[in-house]
Amino acid sequence: xxxxxxxxxxxxxxxxxxxxxxxxxxxxxxxxxxxxxxxxxxxxxxxxxxxxxxxxxxxxxxxxxxxxxxxxxxxxxxxxxxxxxxxxxxxxxxxxxxxxxxxxxxxxxxxxxxxxxxxxxxxxxxxxxxxxxxxxxxxxxxxxxxxxxxxxxxxxxxxxxxxxxxxxxxxxxxxxxxxxxxxxxxxxxxxxxxxxxxxxxxxxxxxxxxxxxxxxxxxxxxxxxxxxxxxxxxxxxxxxxxxxxxxxxxxxxxxxxxxxxxx
Numbered sequence: 001x002x003x004x005x006x007x008x009x010x011x012x013x014x015x016x017x018x019x020x021x022x023x024x025x026x027x028x029x030x031x032x033x034x035x036x037x038x039x040x041x042x043x044x045x046x047x048x049x050x051x052x053x054x055x056x057x058x059x060x061x062x063x064x065x066x067x068x069x070x071x072x073x074x075x076x077x078x079x080x081x082x083x084x085x086x087x088x089x090x091x092x093x094x095x096x097x098x099x100x101x102x103x104x105x106x107x108x109x110x111x112x113x114x115x116x117x118x119x120x121x122x123x124x125x126x127x128x129x130x131x132x133x134x135x136x137x138x139x140x141x142x143x144x145x146x147x148x149x150x151x152x153x154x155x156x157x158x159x160x161x162x163x164x165x166x167x168x169x170x171x172x173x174x175x176x177x178x179x180x181x182x183x184x185x186x187x188x189x190x191x192x193x194x195x196x197x198x199x200x201x202x203x204x205x206x207x208x209x210x211x212x213x214x215x216x217x218x219x220x221x222x223x224x225x226x227x228x229x230x231x232x233x234x235x236x237x238x239x240x241x242x243x244x245x246x247x248x249x250x251x252x253x254x255x256x257x258x259x260x261x262x263x
Contacts, residue, residue, distance in 0.1 A: 016122025092124025101170025
């Protein structure tokens with residue numbers, strides 16, 4: 001199969017999926033044009049139909065063992081025209097559960113032909129200095145594996161006219177996913193400088209500024225991009241049930257997990 005172009009298609013509120021997908025593309029596309037399409041923010045790229053000789057690398061984070069719902073909705077705007085795709089999920093060192101098979105089903109429903117899949121570890125969105133969870137992941141070794149995965153997948157794709165049916169772990173029907181929560185991250189209004197950085201990085205448009213920063217619980221997906229990007233660290237999980245959850249993840253998910261690759 002001849003591949004003329006590689007396109008990454010990713011949803012990455014805290015940047016971990018973006019790092020992995022770009023490393024895979026770097027490994028796969030040593031002699032190809034590479035385009036990056038970021039679906040994270042509300043004003044993302046327009047829908048596109050991919051050409052048959054274009055390899056798409058699709059990457060999303062795992063939320064409670066499922067594909068993040070907002071990522072799913074944005075991916076449904078793209079069509080593969082039976083072109084090949086690599087699918088990638090990133091998770092915070094707990095489990096990816098049904099997310100990978102869900103992403104495969106989604107990609108195939110959008111007319112992509114899934115030729116390889118992977119599950120990589122990224123620093124958990126609830127991770128902090130007090131409760132680190134997969135802190136610093138993906139690290140250099142993860143990115144090395146990602147690059148080699150892209151290179152090997154491309155070699156196999158170029159050598160085969162018809163990719164074999166790919167099997168990935170997970171169950172159907174999928175487990176119950178993350179629901180909208182009746183609370184949001186906490187904003188310390190005394191410390192907030194109203195710089196609006198949190199507004200600029202929010203993937204769901206849940207944050208606004210009137211007299212003070214407000215987070216709409218109906219729109220918030222608890223990706224924690226606002227927490228990770230606040231320059232004065234005035235947004236946190238304090239006084240929310242997620243603070244206890246972060247503590248439990250810190251205690252129970254300390255053993256390092258490694259990327260899983262499927263060809």
